[in-house]
Amino acid sequence: MAQAQLEMKPGVRVDLLPPRRHPLTEFWRRYRRNRLAVVGLVIALLFVVTGIGSPWIAPYSYTEQNLDAVELPPSWAHPLGTDDLGRDQFSRLVWAARTALIVAPSATVVGVTLGLLFGLMAGYFGGWVDRIIMRLSDVLFAFPGLLFALLIAATLQPRFEQWLLQFEVTKPWVRSGYVEFLVVITALSAVGWPGLARLVRGQILSLREEPFIEAAEALGIPAHRILFRHLLPNALPPVIVAISMGMGGAILAEASLSFLGIGIQPPTPSWGGMIINNFQYWRKPSAPWMLWAPGLIVAALVFAFNFIGDGLNEALNPRDQR
């Protein structure tokens, strides 16, 4: 509007006005300024591509053992050496990317959806809805997160298996080890939502006081429309940052659960499981390749998602206009 009026006035040079960009272009322009965030994005994309393409990228199967080729150092046939059962380390790492790619985003999505929903409801409706949701999150906050996830995972495992064995469709899942994925995802998302719910609730509480919400209410717009069309989009930026950081956290949590032996079970490859499996051999200075690879990958991914979170924070934060 302002631009249109200016254009009509004689003598005003339109090209002096800042160019109008598509919001996405503008977002990318701001995001790109943080170079480490771009590096993080590249690492994350590599992770996604590896996870999707693991059957084609991995030269060997992740279960293929060769007892004649145990604990081999890196060579052309085995770029990252072999483990204690003669399995190709590189292939297992690639397959583990698929495990992480299934578990971490699902756990994050479920956790975030729950957190958003509860946070929105608590913040918007207030009263007893707010009280119930906040009390529930109080209780969950009093549990140490990963320990609770551990307990849930250990409890759920056999129940899920029994339940899935009833149906013809899901029977093969049990044998192929997909149940563990479901267990870990459930455990992680059960622990993950309260923090986000509080964040969203705080956002909503401050947004509710804004005149545009009052206006919407005065116009008689139904509650669900106000919630999802007016409040949610405005509360999103910090949530998006939290999601990105949460992805790194979920990858780490999955690795930690598997590290403790309660998560993804061997032979399904998981970086955490590989770290604990190779841990005993790490003490052997003769096999250092078993030390570096899985650890570095987990570290690099957590690193990448932290940087992406930083970049998103700068790109989405309107107070930080440069």
Next chain:
Amino acid sequence: MLKYIIRRLLWAIPVLFAVGTVTFFLARALPGGPFDFAGDRSLPESVVRNLERKYNLDWPLWKQFLAYWWDLLRGDLGPSFRSRSLTVNDIIKQTFPVSFQLGVLSLLLGLAIGLPAGIIAALNHNTWLDYTSSFIAILGVSIPNIVLGPFLIWLFGVKLGWLPVARWGADYTEFYLGFIPPMTTKFWQHAVLPTITLGTALSASIARLTRASLLQVIREDYIRTARAKGLRERSIILGHALKNALIPVVTILGPLFAAVVTGSFITEQIFGINGLGRHFVQSVTNRDYPVIMGTALLYAVLLIIANLVVDVLYAWLDPRIRYE
């Protein structure tokens, strides 16, 4: 204020009860029982029955549940099914101090590195010093314990052979006042690597928070006023900026400490430390119900206290905040 604290403490009672209830039924829902195995062998059916009778596991669940709370009210956390000579109270008395020491040492390390790093970064905003320390900080946040711990073991324990790699707290010693260890060389040798493992991420997040908070404070009007008055830069930073910038840092120490103590179980697992977290993990695998319950409740108490301390500290440090 006092009313607020009392109300929060009263609210802690139902929260603890909820935590205990959820843990109780989750633990009982674990497949198998505590006496399925003794070492590698399985026990004869009759022995298992006798053991179950001894620990009242043959009672109906609701009766066991009530009995647990009744014992708990009298301060008895029950026996350990696995370590038969120990009660849960004994286990906590022996292992919690070790987790506590690890937490305190890591927190001190985190502060010793994090505070100066954050301050230096903020005072040299947008210079190479700032970029370098911020980069290192995010690196430190990102390195997982399960990677750093084994790496330190490999480097200092195996390759260089300087330090012991396991069994901190394995030989039970009396602690002064219940939690202060004797400061022997052996203690420090055991403590160094786990402390670095846990403290690195801590120092990195303290540095990030300090930097962000100080940068925000420096832009405030009262700092400009102080400059306009012609105060020396040093007293501006130390007397005016830092004091206010540290408020969020101080308040986060509570939850950080709680997170370190409750989150140390992975580090304890890596270094074979005889701490509480390791017992929790083992008790889940062993189906040692009273130990699961005892540790979960203790952790809950810790977390609740930490959160309360933060809120109180916040109001005390920042006069703008008032609780009704």
